[in-house]
Amino acid sequence: MKSIGVIDIAREAGVSTATVSRVLNSSERVSEDTRAHVLEVIERLGFSPNASASSLRRGRSDAIGIAVASISQPWYVKLIRELRRAVTARGMTTVVYDLEHSSRVLIEHTESARRLRLAGMILATGDRLDEAEVSDSLHRLAGSMPLVVIGQRLDDATWPTVSFDDVAASAAATEELLERRGRPVLFLGSSRRSFLSDQRREGVRRALEARPELLRDSSFVVLDGPMDYAAGYAEAASRAHELRRYGLIFCVNDELALGALRALGELGLRVPEDVMVIGYGDVDMLPYLTPSLSSLSGDVNAIAGDALDAIMAGIAGEPAFAARVHSRRIVHRESTEVREG
Amino acid sequence: MKSIGVIDIAREAGVSTATVSRVLNSSERVSEDTRAHVLEVIERLGFSPNASASSLRRGRSDAIGIAVASISQPWYVKLIRELRRAVTARGMTTVVYDLEHSSRVLIEHTESARRLRLAGMILATGDRLDEAEVSDSLHRLAGSMPLVVIGQRLDDATWPTVSFDDVAASAAATEELLERRGRPVLFLGSSRRSFLSDQRREGVRRALEARPELLRDSSFVVLDGPMDYAAGYAEAASRAHELRRYGLIFCVNDELALGALRALGELGLRVPEDVMVIGYGDVDMLPYLTPSLSSLSGDVNAIAGDALDAIMAGIAGEPAFAARVHSRRIVHRESTEVREG
DNA sequence: CTGAAAGCGCTTACAG
DNA sequence: CTGAAAGCGCTTACAG
Incomplete structure (x- = not known):
């Protein structure tokens, strides 16, 4: 059973695939009638656009990676949820990485993030990142997408950092x-x-x-x-x-x-x-x-807010702060x- | 800065892109010399294959989704880690979804999984899944990829389930x-x-x-x-x-x-x-x-093992058990x- | 506001 | 064991 694509929707709706694509990515100028009709067809046929095709064409995915030291620590779970909420509100998606406090897993995940051509990566950990292999991975990652690190600043960091004092x-x-x-x-x-x-x-x-x-x-x-x-x-x-x-x-x-x-x-x-x-x-x-x-x-929210500002700036190609420091209570x-x- | 692709590797190594692809997906017949040479070039140029292109061409991603009721509950964290370990060992990857005990989030995640054309989905939750909207989402999901549910069995389930008594x-x-x-x-x-x-x-x-x-x-x-x-x-x-x-x-x-x-x-x-x-x-x-x-x-491992067997069977197009029940201690x-x- | 068509970067059936 | 070429399903610059 071949799954349906924009071509099927276009045919059924009597429009071009360009128009279907414009409806899917709402930001475009499409007449209200056309939009409503296309949406109805999409709904009726249960069409789910292929994210790989979209990412390939756009050159990057619409997902932001969130990598944390460990999902068994409640603070990081709160951070993930707050970030997901904010990212979703901006129409993007997230992919969560659990580093399990392991350098090896961190390296695996950064490679995976690069292959996925993520829109950006937010990394939160208190584990040392200055070990050669890890640091290399991070610089490679930062070379292929915006990166924000929460928890520490490497001396040779080229990315924004957010941390507590x-x-x-x-x-x-x-x-x-x-x-x-x-x-x-x-x-x-x-x-x-x-x-x-x-x-x-x-x-x-x-x-x-x-x-x-x-x-x-x-x-x-x-x-x-x-x-x-x-x-x-x-x-x-x-x-x-x-x-x-x-x-x-x-x-x-x-x-x-x-x-x-x-x-x-x-x-x-x-x-x-x-x-x-x-x-x-x-x-x-x-x-x-x-x-x-x-x-x-x-405070999770303060940290999440800064990280999000920085990653969004990076994605938009704008400059962000170099380092933000928050205090604890x-x-x-x-x-x-x-x-x- | 255009990022490098198989074409660049092929040119630099003096082979065709088909050969580069075969090296990347090791399972193919390539002479040892060619393989070593291509790998050297890949390493030297820091090539990271585009997962979107690969997924698009193959018709599905190499990732298995793992959705759990909540990542703030330690049992689910253990399950995620055990599954990730096993999936990685099989050369595939995972994407983690935190349902936050919310039907709305569950539905969002199943749609996301469908768009990503995941290879399969393992869903673990004790929250009711028989609410109409949720149940519909699950059936739609099961219609587009192998699904395994941990924790409960819906009456009209067409997918394997694993649970405790x-x-x-x-x-x-x-x-x-x-x-x-x-x-x-x-x-x-x-x-x-x-x-x-x-x-x-x-x-x-x-x-x-x-x-x-x-x-x-x-x-x-x-x-x-x-x-x-x-x-x-x-x-x-x-x-x-x-x-x-x-x-x-x-x-x-x-x-x-x-x-x-x-x-x-x-x-x-x-x-x-x-x-x-x-x-x-x-x-x-x-x-x-x-x-x-x-x-x-x-026991997390027993559950994870069953879920993995079932999802792998589903991916291979083979039949799996309908339901497995484990006991607690x-x-x-x-x-x-x-x-x- | 809408369409025709090119092209993103891989993989694979086919041929040799 | 290796290569030439088609094609996966979208998006977008261009033209109208």
Whole structure:
């Protein structure tokens, strides 16, 4: 069964294929009568235009790629949905890529995006992009379509970037919490593969520099595997003997914080009375934990808006900003609710 | 800057475009020397074949669509990743669709899939598909490509389906827990838009039928909004006065269970001493909650394997099974750890 | 406002 | 094993 195409519609409607095409891409001048008639025929025959033919002829697809570090992290899911909403409203489509925190998958997806001749690509990740192979892929990608990166800026980036100032956010949060309780800090989650983790650690370190005696007794744990619930649990549990020395466990994400919370409970430490805990990301479940978890929150809509402006400018061939930086907000919940000196 | 195509590669390599194409689609007979030479030229010029041209010529894309009810639910994320792994291993690609639990989005995505002439579509959702507009979309989709549905079977389905027997799973779990504690049950989460929710409720009801006095005092709550943390919390909290009457809160998913857990804690009810709680899905975080949450778990790999077999059969034009049903397993954690009469 | 016709970049049946 | 050439289904510059 041969599927029907513009030729069939044109014949049935008694017009040319050019007119059918103009109706499909509404922006053109077609008389109202003709348009209505053609649309009726399209509807009646159940015609679905072939996107490959259209993309081939136009030289590019009408889809924007959205690649995120991991679709199992709620913040990225929100970002995807917000971007999809905005892109759809502009009459374009999206294709979602889950990087699974893997360089290999990132490279596979960039190649796929190039083959598809996407209209543009928005890449959001906190994983390091400066590894040679990855960086090469990105430059190749940026050479074939507009690219916007959310989360970090490579030194040799030729594309717009949008990010949070996580150094500042971590520093501010740490200072605030040190005032509540002036004790050493345990920082969980500096992976070699994570750019954001480095930023967050750096902020904590800076805040502690003002109190050398606390900095000396603080610890910065380097995780090399996944930064998930299990890792948070294992890292906290394995430090059972020294945990009482810290006033705050600063986790690079909410998953680690949740895992750590469980370990602390098993060890008989109370949160926040014995030790405070804070995470990063402010995922939806935090208010429902016991104790509810404090976190550093970042506005998805602001980031999505900037990324969209930049990608649309790129598609239109116009210049966009080089870098935009947003700030985060600390959300206090039970895990940091304590008042001392 | 005109991007390079097979013609450029052919000229540079001193062969015909037919040969270049054969090298790209490795399956063909090409001499080793020619192949190596052409590959070298492709690499050197950074050639990326135009997927639209290829799809147009072949009559369909090499991508399989994976549409899931929501990418904010971990089980679906696991399914996506497992399917992607398997599809990639077969030399094809995937495109991910997030239905956001919305019929409108589902319809948009099926139209998009049709325009893209995907090789096939795997749809996984527990939301009802029997609404007229949705059902029409599915039949239209199934008319243009192989379709496999995970999660439910429509009466007039012409496509293979894979699902869990949630009636049986709920019934078995309820029976087992009623033996631990013979008290009425509060069932949370029967939404009118959810097929799976109906199945799960039905299983609980059947198990209770054997104990009419318990069935009489049990409650089945119908939620009409999202079934998330906030809903679980709100529903449990709003029943503060009657909560002590139940021996078990049976939640249609883990998110509701987590929300309910928090509400119970605030009300001073102990889990599992005062009331047991169980969810559905067995997401990764459950062991790290306090108390850790019991859940009904379903094997992703078994489902993914069946779906893949069916879609591949469909693509090859071969017949596949009509329906496959898998069973779930109860995973006991602290929230159901209690022994009585 | 509308149509005739060229052409986007591949793949493949056919011929050698 | 390799090449010449047709054709997939659209869109658009051009002409009227």
